[in-house]
Amino acid sequence: MIMSETSPQTHIGRRLQHHFPDLGPQERRVADFILAHLEDLAVYSATDLSRLSGVSKATVTRLFRRLGYDDFKAVKAHARQLRHYGVPLASRSDALDDGVERFRRHAEREQENLRQCLDGLTPVLFDEVVRALDKAPAVAVIGYRNSYPVALHLRQQLLQARANVRLLPAPNQSLAEELVELEPGALVVLIGFRRRPRLFETLVEALAAREQRVLLIGDPTTAKYADRVTWRLECALETISAFDSYASAMSLVSLLANAMLHRRLAQGRSRIGEVAELYEALDELAP
Template sequence: EDDLDAFSPAERIIANFILTNRGGIAFETANSIAEKLQVSPVTVGRFSRKMGYRHFKDLKAGLRTAMSGVPWLVGDQMTAFVGAGGGSDRRGGSLELELAGIIEVYALAETPGWKEIVALLAHSHRVHVTGFQTERGVAMTLAHLLQYAREGVTLPDATAGNFHEVLADDDPAGQCLVLVDMRRYSQQCHDLAAAARRRDIPVVMITDKFCDWIRKYTDHVIAVPTEVELFWSSQVALSCAVNLLVNDVIGVLGGKVEKRLERLSDLYQAHSGHVGSPRRKRTEG
């Protein structure tokens, strides 16, 4: 990990994948990693030898003594689903991978790095959350949930193309930027991370296991497993991370959240209303 800057681009991609996929590396082969990372199996073997091992299988054996694998949730419901014939083997494999991903996110939530990110989301004067491509919905969920818990949370308009909400403030102190994206990564996401770094705005990145460039701009990275045996990459682990982040932020903020929720509930009831509840008369002024 300390020597990432000395690696070639291909070696850095492989190293980053291993560092952020510790629980699942036991299930990989040189060929499967090469296919996922779009490098050659020869490159994977060369990387293994550079790390002091004979080949990738030998590297995995060495890692096994230092890394604990992710447990598998194969209970009665899982067994029934896979064996019933109601879904294909591919869907059964995807369920297993997504369950393992959730467990991995819960383990991440116990790390010091996670707690640093929670502190940023709880205590920064302003928190900007933006997502790109198909991950925009995940970013919106995070922003909207945080807006219920605290004030000062914005969802910058990416279509404007200038991110003035984040970058145009003369005094960037007290801001925090959260980015959500998966490969192939948006150029906007990369450029916004770089611009925020230049302005000393802390950046949090919620992403997949393959984002090797983000650590040039921040150490606050939540890299979750997204590869399953379906057509699209899975956003299940991303959503799990969002739920746990918001829960932990609420835990840090404490009683202030309850007061804000009461105020927002009153406003919603006055202006919109919930099903089954009488709408309150709006007061003027």
């Protein structure tokens, strides 16, 4: 579907760029300021924009109406929604930070993401999930777009300690045949971080209809699927700038894989040893 430049889903930056040639000098001053501070738009007021860009409040109001917004409240809601759903919004102010200060802010944000992830885990929930990863006759891991590297890493970690862990679908293949072949009692681990493909919701519905056990790992936007999956684990992705961070997700993968290994320590150690011997026999890894 092709969206018009003023449809509700269209990024405000794209709207500004589309209308920029038709803007007057004062409106252009506001537009330039907004484009330079998109990440901060949700926290500004119309008065702030007027003052910081050096134009009248009426000019700010006129610009937003030209862009298709009823008022500035609609603009702020749009900006918050874009970031919530993962649209990268960057501010030039990030580039002005002192290096040490930037590192400090980054570390604090990462620590907060990890804290939120772990706070959402209870011992009972965690034990249930780890037991399922251990006891399921087969584990199918699915992740699209930005979720794919996390899914791939989870599959690789689990495969060190147990058999029959698959990453679905195979490259350039459809998913239906793979799901039909899943053993009774198999566990599907669905990785679903924001900006998911449209297929994702249909997949959740299909797995629920088949009464498939599903572990969903995603960001807070997956809350709407909670009643259709068996377990849901949440990872915060927020950063100090535009692009999401998956550090908490990778940490969760490590936590789950290690916990599963310790549930089957004897078998896991034996399998790890066999894999290591084959690495050597095949000369696959450098020293």
